[in-house]
Amino acid sequence: MSVAILTLAVTIAQMALAVAMALAMVRMMRGPRAQDRVLGLDTLYVNSMLMLLVFGIRTGNTLYFEVSLIIAVFGFVATVALAKFLMRGEVIE
Amino acid sequence: MSHIAELPLWASVLVSIFLLIGAGLTLIGSFGFYRLGSFYDRLHAPTLGTSWGAAAILIASMICFSVLQSRPVFHELLIGIFVTITTPVTLMLLGRAALYRDRAEGNPEVPAMDPPKGVIEQGAAVDE
Amino acid sequence: MSRVFPYPLLIASLVAMWLLLTSFSLGQFIVGLAVALVAAQGMAALHPAKPRLRRWDxxxxxxxxxxxxxxxxxxxxxxxxxxxxxxxxxxxxxxxxxxxxxxxxxxxxxxxxxxxxxxxxxxxxxxxxxxxxxxxxxxxxxxxxxxxxxxxxxxxxxxxx
Incomplete structure (x- = not known):
């Protein structure tokens, strides 16, 4: 019983997160402006981080936790650098 | 998925509820991000995923591993704290960059620049 | 005392983070404390403005x-x-x-x-x-x-x- 409930919930959650990633990616490709693309990339990073956490629950492996922490750090650094670039036109002044 | 069989019923129900809440909120946030009309509206939508969307999935993960390893596992808190602190920083930077770009182009939809900032007052604060 | 532990709250949270990422044992505590002390020295070298909290409650x-x-x-x-x-x-x-x-x-x-x-x-x-x-x-x-x-x-x- 508990296996059936959790398997169903994990599958639905993964499908929802996959659709969310796809929507973020469509917005990232469409734009229309550079800030929309950067925000799309940031949303994509957050969604993939959550997807990895759900993978961790699915497989029962805590290794996925470290991976999602690293993805969160990379996403933050990437978005800050890109936002800085949008503001000034150069990353390092 | 053999490890799931070790979970008692109450734990799997709790984990499922939190997973569905988190994934649902994230999906709604991304859907809003896809659908909304202007950039400043879109700025609000992903916060659904990063506030309670992420929190619910992290709580689900904490419950799952705490029950599986029969000891409190709460290192997921680190991701929660990290996401809570970094999301406002990125959104604020992006919002200000967008505002700056729109103002530089003279877009009439954004409020105009305030009157010149108090350069003298700021200079005095630095000297202290 | 304040020279060795310049930012007690920062040191405590860094040690807690280290322990959460590895495991709760004496060895990891000592390594984490060493890392946190070095990090706090680096923070002190930057001379950030210390926030003042009036009402903890x-x-x-x-x-x-x-x-x-x-x-x-x-x-x-x-x-x-x-x-x-x-x-x-x-x-x-x-x-x-x-x-x-x-x-x-x-x-x-x-x-x-x-x-x-x-x-x-x-x-x-x-x-x-x-x-x-x-x-x-x-x-x-x-x-x-x-x-x-x-x-x-x-x-x-x-x-x-």
């Missing part, structure tokens, strides 16, 4: 208020998004004059407002003390003004000033 109240508001605005924003195009667009910019001047208090206010779905902090004019916000559901400007002024700013001014 109100921080709990602030956290509870913010968590409650985040849940409420999550539901509001999700509802507006799901209503789709049947609903007229009600988002807009608004300017709020702030009395809060403490940099740490302003930073906390910025994090609160941006982390809450529905409000986004865009620009703060330090000379005039005005804040430019973008609000997702700007039906009644007065309500948002009251919410930010009385609910957050008042509390933050008591904590930090």
């Amino acid at each position: 109100l921080i709990g109240k602030l956290i509870v208020t913010v968590l409650y508001d985040i849940v409420r605005s999550n539901i509001d924003v999700a509802r507006i998004i799901l209503q789709g195009s049947r609903r007229p667009n009600t988002s807009g910019f608004m300017t709020i004059p702030l009395d809060l001047r403490d940099p740490t208090g302003l930073a906390v206010l910025a994090v609160i407002l941006t982390a809450t779905p529905g409000t986004a902090w865009l620009d703060y004019n330090a000379a005039r003390g005005t804040l430019l916000l973008h609000v997702f559901d700007l039906v009644d400007e007065e309500t948002w003004y009251e919410l930010i002024k009385t609910r957050y700013e008042h509390l933050l001014m008591e904590i930090f000033e």
